[in-house]
Amino acid sequence: MTGANDDDGNGVARAPWIPGPRRAADDHADLTADPTSDPTADPTAEAYGDEPYEGETEETSGVEPGPEAADPVPVLTHRVLKSLLGAWALSACSAGETQAVEDHLTNCAPCADEALRLRDAVALLHEDRDLDLDPLLRSRVLENCLGRRPARIPVPAWVTPYDAETARLDALLRDIGESEWHAPVRLKWYEEDRIVRRKATVAAVIGHLLAVDGLVSSALGLDDPLGRGTPELSPSERTEAFWSSQDRPPNRTLRGPWREHSHTLIRTVSFAGRGIADLTVTYKDFALPLRDSLLERAFECWLHADDIANAVAYPYAPPSGAHLHDMIDLAARLLPAALANRRRTGLASPARRLVTAGAPGRSLHLEVEGAGGGNWYIALDSPAAVGSPDLAVAQVAMDGVEFCRLVAGHISPEEAAAGQDGDREAIRDVLSAAASLSRL
Numbered sequence: 323m324t325g326a327n328d329d330d331g332n333g334v335a336r337a338p339w340i341p342g343p344r345r346a347a348d349d350h351a352d353l354t355a356d357p358t359s360d361p362t363a364d365p366t367a368e369a370y371g372d373e374p375y376e377g378e379t380e381e382t383s384g385v386e387p388g389p390e391a392a393d394p395v396p397v398l399t400h401r402v403l404k405s406l407l408g409a410w411a412l413s414a415c416s417a418g419e420t421q422a423v424e425d426h427l428t429n430c431a432p433c434a435d436e437a438l439r440l441r442d443a444v445a446l447l448h449e450d451r452d453l454d455l456d457p458l459l460r461s462r463v464l465e466n467c468l469g470r471r472p473a474r475i476p477v478p479a480w481v482t483p484y485d486a487e488t489a490r491l492d493a494l495l496r497d498i499g500e501s502e503w504h505a506p507v508r509l510k511w512y513e514e515d516r517i518v519r520r521k522a523t524v525a526a527v528i529g530h531l532l533a534v535d536g537l538v539s540s541a542l543g544l545d546d547p548l549g550r551g552t553p554e555l556s557p558s559e560r561t562e563a564f565w566s567s568q569d570r571p572p573n574r575t576l577r578g579p580w581r582e583h584s585h586t587l588i589r590t591v592s593f594a595g596r597g598i599a600d601l602t603v604t605y606k607d608f609a610l611p612l613r614d615s616l617l618e619r620a621f622e623c624w625l626h627a628d629d630i631a632n633a634v635a636y637p638y639a640p641p642s643g644a645h646l647h648d649m650i651d652l653a654a655r656l657l658p659a660a661l662a663n664r665r666r667t668g669l670a671s672p673a674r675r676l677v678t679a680g681a682p683g684r685s686l687h688l689e690v691e692g693a694g695g696g697n698w699y700i701a702l703d704s705p706a707a708v709g710s711p712d713l714a715v716a717q718v719a720m721d722g723v724e725f726c727r728l729v730a731g732h733i734s735p736e737e738a739a740a741g742q743d744g745d746r747e748a749i750r751d752v753l754s755a756a757a758s759l760s761r762l
Contacts (some may be wrong), residue, residue, distance in 0.1 A: 362488055398422050404433055411440035477592050480599060480613045483620035483645040488584040490638075491627040495528070495577050498634055503574040507633040509626075512731035512757035515669065520762065524630050525572035526565060530762070531626060532580045533557075533564035539583065541603040542590050545582060556606040558762040591616070614652055621649045623728045640723050646694025650722055653729045653759060654688060655697040658705035661755040669758075670751045673703035683707030686744075686752050687717040694722040702748055716744030718752065728753065731760025 396418050398406070403426045409415050410423045427434045478486055507527050509520045522530070534557045536546040546552060548564055555563060565572075591598055591612070603615035610618060623639055631638035640646060664670040677683040685699040686709075699709030719741035720728075728738045735753035742749050 336453035336692050397424055400426070400430070403430075404436075407433060407437050407440055411437065411444050439628040466559055470630070475592050477588060478599070481588060481591055481616055483641065483648055484584070484616040484623070485588055486645060487623040487627070487641060488581070488588075491630075492577070492581050494627060494631060494636060494638065495524075495574075497512075498524070498636070498737070501576060502634045504571070505633045507629050509629060509761055509762065510732050511760040512734065515754065518762075519733060523572065524542055525574060525576055526627050527630055528576045528580050529564050529568070529572045530561045531623060532576065532583060533560040534622070535580075535583055535619060536560065537586065537605060538587055538603055538612070538619065541601055541612065541615075542587070542594075544586060544590060547579065553724040554606060559606075561762055587616070589641055617648055617652050620645065621652070621726070622732075624649075625726070625732070643693035646726070647696060648694075650690055650696070650725060651698070653725070653756065654700065656759060657752060657755050658701045658707070658709075660758055661700075661702065661751055662705045662759060664751070664755055669729075669756065671747050675703055677704060678706060679704075679706035682713055684748075685709040685714045686707055686748050687711065687714040689717060689719040690722050690725055690754070692722045693720060693738060699750055702751070714744075716742070716746075716752075718742055718749055725756070728756050729759050731757055733757075741749075 381731055398419075403423055404422050406415060410420060423437075427437055453742060503525045504523050507522045507524055509522055509527070510517055512518070532547050536552070537549050537557070537560070540546045548555075548560060548567075552560060552563065599611065599613040601612040601614055602609050609743075620641075628638050641649070661670055665672065675684055683704060684702045684707075686702055688698040688700055690696055690698070699711055699714060701707035701709045702715070722740065724733075724738065724740075727733050728735065734749065735757050738753055740749075740753070
């Protein structure tokens with residue numbers, strides 16, 4: 323612990339003197355006595371008490387001020403010094419109290435540990451902070467809190483990616499200015515073997531997320547942000563319907579409804595109990611169980627938050643490794659069906675060796691590197707087949723974030739920086755199927 327006058331830049335700033343907390347009536351001297359009756363009496367010592375703190379001797383209990391000292395160091399008891407730690411952490415002690423506290427911290431390990439915790443807490447008291455913080459800070463704080471006092475109704479583990487990504491996006495939105503809500507955002511996705519581009523604004527992107535989240539709320543029996551009669555629309559159609567229904571260009575007022583809607587989804591799923599994870603969410607042309615649907619919503623929330631961050635020049639980190647792994651796993655599980663759909667429309671090569679459902683078939687080894695990485699074996703000839711390392715005919719190695727950018731349609735299969743080996747036709751088909759998973 324460094325002193326207040328250290329010259330290494332870590333000293334405690336001097337603040338105007340603020341009285342420290344008083345001791346209990348039975349713990350300090352009688353304050354009703356007239357201090358003027360004894361001209362040599364020290365009013366500070368009278369107020370705080372004069373008994374030495376634990377581990378202190380009479381020879382070391384006080385610090386004699388120099389002849390030019392403007393603020394003498396008071397003689398404080400251990401109990402009073404401990405009660406001053408909060409004010410010290412806030413730089414709200416007088417110079418004399420600060421010196422007394424810091425002298426005490428060199429001799430009292432429990433108080434020194436408490437002082438460190440309080441100073442760290444003070445650094446987090448600011449409401450508006452940027453996202454340069456560790457992206458796992460929120461998860462660690464919640465884990466620590468729940469470890470001390472478990473939640474009566476915990477959020478299911480499979481909901482935490484959506485919970486984390488909506489919270490991170492909300493922090494970004496809170497940190498940007500009014501004018502930045504109208505900043506142009508360039509949306510991209512892959513459609514019919516080409517990248518489609520669309521211009522929007524930050525506010526319009528939040529409206530898009532709110533509109534598509536309505537598919538989940540409809541499946542749960544909650545109010546749809548678009549109103550009744552719209553669940554049968556596809557995500558793209560819902561977005562266009564929402565944008566066209568606005569009387570004026572979307573603005574920052576959308577943040578409140580979007581955030582409240584995400585909180586409602588998380589609360590509803592948490593209170594629903596077991597079995598809710600398998601509830602079907604329909605996207606018009608396809609369907610997902612609720613656990614995969616919320617994971618897909620977390621994925622889209624992250625990618626669109628990254629779009630917004632790029633538009634307003636804001637730093638934004640990828641999800642945590644565990645959440646990123648879950649998102650990659652969802653894409654890998656969807657790839658066989660996406661490949662079969664492209665084959666039906668003539669966009670992929672025909673199947674070479676059909677097998678019975680559940681049997682191992684010809685496969686591509688997808689090796690994802692970096693945080694959230696792993697190994698997946700993608701069945702090539704039938705969505706009902708099982709990927710097998712023994713029947714792998716090709717291998718693709720990619721970074722985890724780069725693979726997610728491919729799945730989001732932000733880069734084309736040809737642009738994907740992938741290490742490739744084996745059957746080139748199978749590699750092309752799988753990378754194109756990954757890009758085809760994207761949409762507005």
